Amino acid sequence: MLNENQVAQHYSHGNLIGAIEAAVSSMGKTTDKLSIDDLGPVDEFHIGGRVATSNLLGQTNFGASDHIIDMGCGLGGASRFIANKINSRVTGVDLTQEYVDTGNELNRWVGLDKLVNLQQGSILSLPFEDESFDGALMLHVGMNIADKNALFKEAYRVLKPGAIFGIYDVMKTGDGDLTYPVPWATDQSTSSLASAEEYQQALEQAGFKAGVINNRRDFGLEFFKQMKAKTEANGGPPPLGLHTLMQASTPLKLKNMIENISAGNIAPIEIIAQR
Ligand SMILES: C[S@@+](CC[C@H](N)C(=O)[O-])C[C@H]1O[C@@H](n2cnc3c(N)ncnc32)[C@H](O)[C@@H]1O
Numbered sequence: 001m002l003n004e005n006q007v008a009q010h011y012s013h014g015n016l017i018g019a020i021e022a023a024v025s026s027m028g029k030t031t032d033k034l035s036i037d038d039l040g041p042v043d044e045f046h047i048g049g050r051v052a053t054s055n056l057l058g059q060t061n062f063g064a065s066d067h068i069i070d071m072g073c074g075l076g077g078a079s080r081f082i083a084n085k086i087n088s089r090v091t092g093v094d095l096t097q098e099y100v101d102t103g104n105e106l107n108r109w110v111g112l113d114k115l116v117n118l119q120q121g122s123i124l125s126l127p128f129e130d131e132s133f134d135g136a137l138m139l140h141v142g143m144n145i146a147d148k149n150a151l152f153k154e155a156y157r158v159l160k161p162g163a164i165f166g167i168y169d170v171m172k173t174g175d176g177d178l179t180y181p182v183p184w185a186t187d188q189s190t191s192s193l194a195s196a197e198e199y200q201q202a203l204e205q206a207g208f209k210a211g212v213i214n215n216r217r218d219f220g221l222e223f224f225k226q227m228k229a230k231t232e233a234n235g236g237p238p239p240l241g242l243h244t245l246m247q248a249s250t251p252l253k254l255k256n257m258i259e260n261i262s263a264g265n266i267a268p269i270e271i272i273a274q275r
Pocket of ligand 1: 093
């Protein structure tokens with residue numbers, strides 16, 4: 001098992017809420033007049049941001065009466081997007097206390113705190129009864145979890161029969177060594193990648209029917225290309241963005257990510273499974 005304290009340490013910022021407040025103010029906005037779209041550039045910490053979340057959600061059957069779990073929710077951007085879009089209740093669980101605290105404050109800012117609740121914990125040991133949830137999402141989290149069998153066994157336990165589990169992770173697509181740091185890890189010690197086939201095997205071993213595999217490599221590379229073009233055209237990044245989370249290490253982590261994808265070693269991939 002990877003060291004969960006080390007993983008949480010990797011993501012901790014120190015004053016994330018202060019950094020987001022400062023960026024909001026430099027956008028000429030106040031925290032009581034923000035929309036979830038204003039927060040999208042910072043609170044969707046995965047390749048393709050909000051567009052990727054929307055694409056994943058579109059392959060589920062989640063509805064207003066459902067209670068959804070966002071596994072490894074980070075700041076809860078996907079949780080708020082789902083709750084806002086389909087009016088469902090969403091519970092997010094994340095290892096990094098600062099992300100959970102910040103995310104719950106963002107819930108209050110946009111008036112979604114009745115529908116969305118984030119809590120600190122490991123998704124390898126969820127504090128919920130069996131068959132508690134009607135659906136699950138997990139975006140860019142499995143890279144920090146070595147034991148995929150344990151991960152999917154726990155997801156299976158908390159989901160109701162028939163529930164859809166939408167996964168969007170960075171997966172292994174080749175045998176070359178990765179260049180670090182990357183957004184999810186400073187070095188190999190907190191990184192544990194698996195191929196889509198290994199995900200499928202672990203899902204099936206847990207009892208899921210592991211359906212469609214969608215390789216989103218081209219979408220991912222296009223996302224980074226557009227981000228770079230916008231940054232260059234505007235003479236720097238916008239006030240709120242992934243750089244708010246990753247700070248000074250952002251350019252190197254993104255450069256390595258793009259190179260690792262371009263070399264064919266990794267790709268963002270969706271898998272839609274059913275309990
Ligand atoms: C790259 S971020 C993605 C966050 C979020 N899903 C999103 O897309 O914006 C990875 C997140 O996984 C969380 N994480 C890693 N291992 C975890 C575990 N065992 N249990 C819960 N969260 C975990 C980290 O704390 C971090 O917030």
